[in-house]
Amino acid sequence: MITYFAYGSNLDVEQMRERVGFNSLPMPAQLSGYKLVFDKYSINRHCGVANLRYTGIVTDTVEGLVYQLNAEQLATLDRFEGFRPSRPSPTGYRRQEVSLTDGTTAITYIAPRGDMSLKPSVAYLQHFLKGKNALSPDYYGAFFRLPVNDGNQLRDHLPQKYLEYCVEHGKQLGILHALANHATLTTQMLSTINSPAYRANNPLTIAALQPYLDSSRRLVL
Numbered sequence: 001m002i003t004y005f006a007y008g009s010n011l012d013v014e015q016m017r018e019r020v021g022f023n024s025l026p027m028p029a030q031l032s033g034y035k036l037v038f039d040k041y042s043i044n045r046h047c048g049v050a051n052l053r054y055t056g057i058v059t060d061t062v063e064g065l066v067y068q069l070n071a072e073q074l075a076t077l078d079r080f081e082g083f084r085p086s087r088p089s090p091t092g093y094r095r096q097e098v099s100l101t102d103g104t105t106a107i108t109y110i111a112p113r114g115d116m117s118l119k120p121s122v123a124y125l126q127h128f129l130k131g132k133n134a135l136s137p138d139y140y141g142a143f144f145r146l147p148v149n150d151g152n153q154l155r156d157h158l159p160q161k162y163l164e165y166c167v168e169h170g171k172q173l174g175i176l177h178a179l180a181n182h183a184t185l186t187t188q189m190l191s192t193i194n195s196p197a198y199r200a201n202n203p204l205t206i207a208a209l210q211p212y213l214d215s216s217r218r219l220v221l
Contacts, residue, residue, distance in 0.1 A: 002068070003105065005098060008127075009128065010127075026134070028063070028065060030061050030101040032059075035062065037052070038146075045123075049120065052110045083109060096108060118149075122150075125154050144165065144174075155174075168192070185212065
């Protein structure tokens with residue numbers, strides 16, 4: 001079996017299942033010394049897509065999933081990633097071996113340095129959000145603050161999903177941002193917010209939310 005490290009849209013397990021299938025459940029993994037960038041242009045997606053840039057800085061970490069693939073599955077994945085072993089594109093992805101933080105050697109796809117002015121699309125980044133269970137809260141939350149190719153941030157397009165994240169992790173400024181963008185507090189969120197443990201651990205969040213909690217105009221789903 002071949003260990004494949006996914007850091008881009010293949011964080012979406014269902015996408016990977018549809019593309020190549022897999023033989024066991026993917027597991028969370030980390031790669032140090034690299035940064036996640038979006039400097040490769042995708043003709044199919046019409047936006048910047050994920051790439052890795054080597055920095056050599058230990059604190060630079062890319063989070064992802066590792067899949068165990070057989071040779072046939074990897075060859076199928078090559079086609080989805082636009083990689084031809086016999087004739088690789090000068091600007092496309094190439095397979096590269098990397099050493100993950102746990103010492104595992106894995107295959108991943110890395111393209112040459114591209115255009116750092118490129119931005120991902122909302123549709124593309126939603127595949128990343130589907131990898132939530134494999135990602136640390138801070139890494140997952142950072143996706144919402146990424147600029148997208150219409151000039152806004154992802155959180156401006158997905159205020160409800162951003163609100164869910166911010167309530168779960170007590171991000172008071174993020175909660176206010178989402179509410180200002182017409183997100184609404186659901187009954188489940190209100191139950192979380194009103195729990196004694198949440199109030200004790202997130203006093204600043206509770207203070208910021210009080211006008212919304214007191215407002216009779218609040219919409220509750």
